[in-house]
Amino acid sequence: MEDVDIFRDKTVLITGGAGEFGRSASQLFAERGARLVLSDVDGKGLAEFAEQLAQADVQVASISGSVANEEHCRQTVDLAMQRFGRLDIAINNAGMSHAPAKTADIDSKQALETVQVDLMGVFYGMKHQIPVMEAAYREHGRSASILNIASLAGIGGAPTISMYAAAKHGVVGLTKSAALEYARRGIRINALCPAFARTPMVEDGLLADAGGDKKAEDFLTRGIPMRRLAEPEEITRSMLWICDPRNSFMTGQAVALDGGTSAM
Ligand SMILES: NC(=O)c1ccc[n+]([C@@H]2O[C@H](COP(=O)([O-])OP(=O)(O)OC[C@H]3O[C@@H](n4cnc5c(N)ncnc54)[C@H](O)[C@@H]3O)[C@@H](O)[C@H]2O)c1
Numbered sequence: 557m558e559d560v561d562i563f564r565d566k567t568v569l570i571t572g573g574a575g576e577f578g579r580s581a582s583q584l585f586a587e588r589g590a591r592l593v594l595s596d597v598d599g600k601g602l603a604e605f606a607e608q609l610a611q612a613d614v615q616v617a618s619i620s621g622s623v624a625n626e627e628h629c630r631q632t633v634d635l636a637m638q639r640f641g642r643l644d645i646a647i648n649n650a651g652m653s654h655a656p657a658k659t660a661d662i663d664s665k666q667a668l669e670t671v672q673v674d675l676m677g678v679f680y681g682m683k684h685q686i687p688v689m690e691a692a693y694r695e696h697g698r699s700a701s702i703l704n705i706a707s708l709a710g711i712g713g714a715p716t717i718s719m720y721a722a723a724k725h726g727v728v729g730l731t732k733s734a735a736l737e738y739a740r741r742g743i744r745i746n747a748l749c750p751a752f753a754r755t756p757m758v759e760d761g762l763l764a765d766a767g768g769d770k771k772a773e774d775f776l777t778r779g780i781p782m783r784r785l786a787e788p789e790e791i792t793r794s795m796l797w798i799c800d801p802r803n804s805f806m807t808g809q810a811v812a813l814d815g816g817t818s819a820m
Contacts, residue, residue: 562800564589567640569632571623571681572650574601576755577705580792581647582609582616588796591615593636593643596650597622615640623650623677624669626684633684642692645799646685648678649705653757656716656765667719674723675730678704682734686743693742701744701799704731708751708814717762724749728810735808744807746798751814752776753786782815 568585572578573594582592582605592614596602599620606618617639621628636643651674654666682702689700709717710724728747735745752758758776759768766772777783791813797803798811812818 560588562588562796562802563645565591566644567591567593567636567642568645568647568799569593569595569636569643569685570647570649571595571632571677572705573618574598574605575649576753576757576788577792578649579605580788581649581795582614584789584792584796585645586612586614586616590645591640592617593632593639594618595623595628595632596620622673623648623681624672626680629677629680630684632681633688637688642698643685643688643700644692644698645701645703646681646689647703647705647795647799648681650677651705651707651757653717653720653761656762658716659718662719670719671723671726674720675726678727679730682730682745686734686738689743690738690741697742699742699744699801699804701801702734702746703795703798704745704747706731706747706749706810708749708812708817710747710749711810711812711818716765731810732808739807744804746807747810748791748794748798749810749812749814749818750786750791751780751812751817753788753791755788758785777815780815780817781820784815786813786815 568590570578574596602618606616609616617635619635654670692698704727706727707724709721710728714721731747766775
C-alpha cells in the first residue's frame, strides 16, 4: 500500500482540531485518505476550518464543546459512529496551560481547570473511544490506535508550569496503564511528548511571558540541545507514524520529540 492511501476509509478523531497541531494533523491525515471527526471548544475557529476542509473534498464532521465535559466526549464518539460508522484512530490533543508562575503563585482555579482539560479530558475521551474500538476488534478484527498528546512536561519537571506538568504526567500514566489493559484487545495506546513548538500556546504563553522577542526564544530554548523551537509539522508528522497501522507492535510508549532534551 502506498503511503498516500494509508488512512483511506479510516475515521480519525482529533480533539483540539482548531488549534495549531490539530489543524496540521488534520491536513496530514486527510492527505492520506482519512475521514475526520474534529472537536474543539473554539466553535467558530473549528467551523471555519471544517468548512475549508470540506471545500477541499475532505470528509469531515465537527462538534464544538469542552473535553472537560464527559457528555461532549461521548457525543464526539457518537458523531464518528453516526457519520462514518467506525472509529479507527483517536488523537486526544486538546489542551491548555495555566499562566506561568511558581507553584505557590499559581491560581488554584486555573490549576483545577488545567487538570480538568488536560487530564480528565483525555480520560473522558478514552473512556468513550475504547468501547467502540474494542467492539470493532471483537466483531470485525479491526485494530485501532489512540494517541494522547502529553508534553516533555509529562516526563520531566517544568518550572513555572507545574500544574500543567502534573496533568501531563497524569496523561503519560493513563496512557501506559490503558495500553497494558488493551494490548490484547486490538487497541494500541501511546503518548507523544513534544518540547516547545512554534504555536500560539507557546508564543502567547511562555514566550510572551519571557519578553516575546529573539532573546526570549533563546532563553526558552537554552535547555534544548538543538537550541530551537520545533516547527508544528515536525510534531504532527510523527503522529502519522505512531498511528500508522503498520506500526503494529508499539504500545504504551511516551515518545519524546524534544530536540534531544530527554537524552541529557
Ligand atoms: N505547542 C507546544 O509547544 C506543545 C508542546 C507540548 C505539548 N503540547 C500539547 O499539544 C496539544 C496541542 O497544542 P497546540 O500547540 O496545538 O496548542 P493550540 O493552543 O494551538 O491548540 C489547542 C487547541 O485545544 C483547544 N482547547 C483548549 N481547551 C479546550 C477544551 N477544554 N476542550 C476542547 N478543546 C480545547 C483550543 O481551542 C485549541 O484549538 C496540547 O495538548 C498541548 O498541551 C504543545
